[in-house]
Amino acid sequence: MIEIRCLVKKFPHKDKQGKDSFRTAVDNLSLSIGSGEVFGLLGPNGAGKTTTIRMLTMQTKPTSGNILYDGVEVEGHEVEIKSLIGVVPQHVNFDQDLTVGENMELHGRLHHLTAPERRQRIAELLDYVELSEVVNDGVRRLSGGMKRRLLIARALIHHPRILFMDEPTVALDPQVRRRIWELVRQMASGGVTVFLTTHYIEEAEALCDRVAILSKGKLMAVDSPAHLRDNFQEANLEEVFLKLTEEKAGRGGA
């Protein structure tokens, strides 16, 4: 279980007068995500989704607030918690000098898998994402869809209990997107908690048990897609999303 309490992240920036100031990327966010849940974080560009994932995965420290995994505070327990999580980043961040297999091997070593475990998992996962054929190819040679599938395979090598996926299907064609949805469903049915960010509403509707809608760093709503539709009396989640994010944008601009 992930518990997020009053999370705030501010970045230094220059204001219109050129003076040093702070921009609030995530503003007092509190959430609970249950074990085995597929949880979606929705929001327009710049809403704070990636910053939230980066704080949850210990890539950046919150300005204030707390993050707890199974009741354990992240601060001071980073190494133990990192071994429980897998991360599929929004951008492709493979080691460009390594092959597909070597990138997997590096991840396995970083997660302290033994050599036989690494061999087995690399073979299993590359088979799972249908990339066994390219194990000895450089990662630069892969297509966009293959890179996305490899990112997922790499993140799963150490059997993470929680998988963070930041915009996992961005800029992919519908076939590859459906294939990734299928992978997410398989992982969730295997008991993995999935926390994903997306700005594709249909993706959130298709995959998530619950969604949270963020706008300008603030939490606007959190519930199951069906409850959100009912509560806001809209025919689909997209209308709810537009209602909440446009209201916020309107208020922000006033």
Next chain:
Amino acid sequence: MGRILADIGTVFWRDWIVLRRRLVKFILSRMVAPVLYLVAFGWGLGRSIQVESGSYLDFLVPGILALNSMNISFNSITPVHAERVYHKSLEEYIIAPIWPDAFVIGKVLAAVLRGLISSAIILLLAGAFGANFSFSPLFLLVLVLNCVVFAEIGFLAAMKLSTYETMAQVNTYILLPMSFLCGTFFKTAALPEGIRHFIELLPLTHTSILLRALSAGEALPWLSLMVLLAYAFLCFWLGRRAFRQLTC
């Protein structure tokens, strides 16, 4: 402790397999500059120069070793800058359950290995050119220490600088002047006093002093060894701090 060593080993392993794949190219490319230095300054210019110890070539070899191991160690670690800024592949280490210092140590060790391979090439070439020098375990230790210091400086630059252009400027404005002024081609005593005091604060000057003394079989300049050790500890501390600050 075993886990920490394994983490260092993993970081080193990644650089080793990349180096192993390019070893022949690496060795050939590392021969160009030392051959040119030895031909131009050792054979060409050096024949008309006499130094206290005798042959200029013998005087030159420790200087070339110092400057070459500096350049190779520094530049071997600069791809970490691209990994951080452009490829973002450093994130893989940041999200991994490893001791953060293992990353710094593993990267520095890999750069030291490259620096030492390059130094071995120079020693072989210098022998082929007829240079006389005395090689000892202490000589090797100083070479390792020089590689460590400049790999750590390279690591710090890779963590702190934001663009590829600024990384290149470190070479132009810091390493290149040091290559020529830090007692590599001539003794620092020949420099004007104000400049000499500044140059004698720099680590490469102390490497040149140490290697030259050890090569000639003279007593160990302890002060220079202490200065290099101090640089090694300071630069490691700054590098580990800079790596940890990536998550702030």
